[in-house]
Amino acid sequence: MSALSQTTAWKSFSHAVSASPTKPATLRILRAAELEVDLSTQRHSPALVIAARALLNQQGFEQARADLFEGAPINWTENRAAWHTALRAPTPPSRVAHAVQAEQAKLAGFVERVNAQNLYRNVVHLGIGGSDWGPRLAVESLAGHAGRRTIRFASNVDAHAITAALEGLDPSDTLIIISSKSFTTIESLANAACAIDWLRAGGVKQPLDHFVAVTANAQAAREFGIREEHIFEFWDWVGGRYSIWSSIGLPIALGLGMDTLNDLRAGAAQMDEHFLNATLEENAPVQMALSAVANCSVLGYASFALCPYDARLRHLVPWLQQLEMESLGKSTQRDGTTLDVASSPAVWGMPGTDSQHTFFQWLHQDGKGAPVDFILCAKPDHRHTRHHRLLIANCLAQRAALLEGKSFEQALAEVSLKEKNPQAAAALAKHRVHPGGRPSTLIVMPQLDPKQLGALLALYEHKVFTEGVLWGINPFDQWGVEFGKRLAGDIERRLDALGSDPAVSPYDPSTAHWVRKLASG
Numbered sequence: 038m039s040a041l042s043q044t045t046a047w048k049s050f051s052h053a054v055s056a057s058p059t060k061p062a063t064l065r066i067l068r069a070a071e072l073e074v075d076l077s078t079q080r081h082s083p084a085l086v087i088a089a090r091a092l093l094n095q096q097g098f099e100q101a102r103a104d105l106f107e108g109a110p111i112n113w114t115e116n117r118a119a120w121h122t123a124l125r126a127p128t129p130p131s132r133v134a135h136a137v138q139a140e141q142a143k144l145a146g147f148v149e150r151v152n153a154q155n156l157y158r159n160v161v162h163l164g165i166g167g168s169d170w171g172p173r174l175a176v177e178s179l180a181g182h183a184g185r186r187t188i189r190f191a192s193n194v195d196a197h198a199i200t201a202a203l204e205g206l207d208p209s210d211t212l213i214i215i216s217s218k219s220f221t222t223i224e225s226l227a228n229a230a231c232a233i234d235w236l237r238a239g240g241v242k243q244p245l246d247h248f249v250a251v252t253a254n255a256q257a258a259r260e261f262g263i264r265e266e267h268i269f270e271f272w273d274w275v276g277g278r279y280s281i282w283s284s285i286g287l288p289i290a291l292g293l294g295m296d297t298l299n300d301l302r303a304g305a306a307q308m309d310e311h312f313l314n315a316t317l318e319e320n321a322p323v324q325m326a327l328s329a330v331a332n333c334s335v336l337g338y339a340s341f342a343l344c345p346y347d348a349r350l351r352h353l354v355p356w357l358q359q360l361e362m363e364s365l366g367k368s369t370q371r372d373g374t375t376l377d378v379a380s381s382p383a384v385w386g387m388p389g390t391d392s393q394h395t396f397f398q399w400l401h402q403d404g405k406g407a408p409v410d411f412i413l414c415a416k417p418d419h420r421h422t423r424h425h426r427l428l429i430a431n432c433l434a435q436r437a438a439l440l441e442g443k444s445f446e447q448a449l450a451e452v453s454l455k456e457k458n459p460q461a462a463a464a465l466a467k468h469r470v471h472p473g474g475r476p477s478t479l480i481v482m483p484q485l486d487p488k489q490l491g492a493l494l495a496l497y498e499h500k501v502f503t504e505g506v507l508w509g510i511n512p513f514d515q516w517g518v519e520f521g522k523r524l525a526g527d528i529e530r531r532l533d534a535l536g537s538d539p540a541v542s543p544y545d546p547s548t549a550h551w552v553r554k555l556a557s558g
């Protein structure tokens with residue numbers, strides 16, 4: 038594979054992006070499932086449409102998409118599929134239909150039984166990363182949808198997290214879920230040990246009877262002591278950060294009902310249909326990916342901000358951070374070539390309107406700024422119409438301001454109304470100039486319900502997949518995380534050995550110093 042930047046398709050794409058107008062002449066709103074994705078303020082031009090199509094062709098997009106949905110081993114560094122779409126398809130693909138349906142039935146049966154017997158008023162969910170953000174986001178953002186239990190989450194190995202999660206609950210009425218694909222993740226196992234002690238101290242004779250596990254390593258869950266009928270399996274062909282569609286959705290079903298989990302899956306399946314069938318120009322994930330690549334690799338934006346104008350979606354930010362940054366934070370292409378264009382922007386953000394009072398100044402007037410994904414729900418789930426009007430107004434205003442900017446002349450006219458000294462007015466006006474022309478995407482959901490949330494998550498999943506194809510990288514592995522995990526294990530052993538000899542430490546002098554110092558208290 039020759040360097041991406043040297044290919045004809047990349048050169049045309051890059052040229053077309055740079056030559057496209059910064060302000061839109063027309064509306065460009067794509068409908069994807071029931072979402073509307075407004076890309077009007079992203080770079081666009083007839084030349085860019087042609088160049089983007091050629092780039093997608095060159096990078097083998099259509100074949101890659103077919104491979105994704107057919108369960109081909111597209112996670113090529115681990116030689117396995119990334120078949121999350123199979124978990125939410127109305128009819129799962131035949132190769133895995135039996136396993137998927139059996140597991141879904143087992144989970145539904147469990148939920149029905151505990152509901153019928155009125156068991157467990159409380160559920161504490163232990164998992165981290167992909168085994169946490171999805172269910173946490175769904176449970177917290179859809180809490181208005183018939184919550185029937187208290188569901189708490191503890192992910193961090195900092196024991197303050199598990200302590201707070203267990204605080205005030207009745208152990209005899211509490212179910213603990215360990216969600217861990219590998220069943221080796223130290224945070225989840227350490228928190229599980231804590232929960233066992235807590236149950237025992239609370240008078241529960243058989244603490245492990247209060248546990249269920251959701252994992253791709255059933256053997257390890259058995260060895261941990263969890264009962265067979267309490268082990269829900271998924272498979273190594275489901276990536277951790279794409280696992281909400283599997284039994285990892287159990288806390289959603291327990292907290293908000295089986296229908297909620299099913300509706301989430303149905304919404305995602307609708308987005309799958311769109312991603313598979315819409316033309317490239319009308320395909321929202323594809324067009325969002327092309328805009329992201331244009332912004333990052335051509336226009337030099339090293340990050341983008343996610344600002345859902347819905348306070349319930351605050352966990353969408355870390356969910357997307359993991360999806361985007363764990364999937365795309367790499368730069369080796371399939372043939373081992375180093376990717377030679379800037380890629381994988383950092384993701385950060387906060388719901389509006391809090392974000393306006395936190396970092397929007399930077400978005401408006403920093404020399405470079407960052408593109409923004411705005412998300413709005415047309416219909417709220419409350420009756421405070423003025424609040425909702427204010428929310429919408431603020432979202433649209435920020436977006437318009439980022440696009441329109443304010444010229445020196447406009448600023449001067451504004452300042453001159455009060456400052457009559459022309460020199461002073463000119464000096465002040467310079468501080469009020471906004472460059473404008475800043476790209477953003479606006480996603481409008483009809484309302485926040487399980488179906489729309491499912492569609493939104495799948496929209497981003499497919500966007501990230503398409504970016505991976507465009508940059509020629511594998512979005513389904515995470516060797517960097519594995520490396521960090523391994524070193525943490527080694528350092529913990531050294532800390533435990535109390536004051537290991539820095540002379541034999543394989544670490545740099547600073548790390549060796551702190552291992553020695555912190556080990557010896």
Ligand SMILES: O=P(O)(O)OC[C@H]1O[C@H](O)[C@H](O)[C@@H](O)[C@@H]1O
Pocket residue numbers: 165166167168216217218219220221222225277278363515518519
């Ligand atoms: O589900 P687990 O095996 O416990 O893994 C939890 C998380 O561990 C690491 O952070 C991985 O990079 C994530 O992708 C994964 O979701």
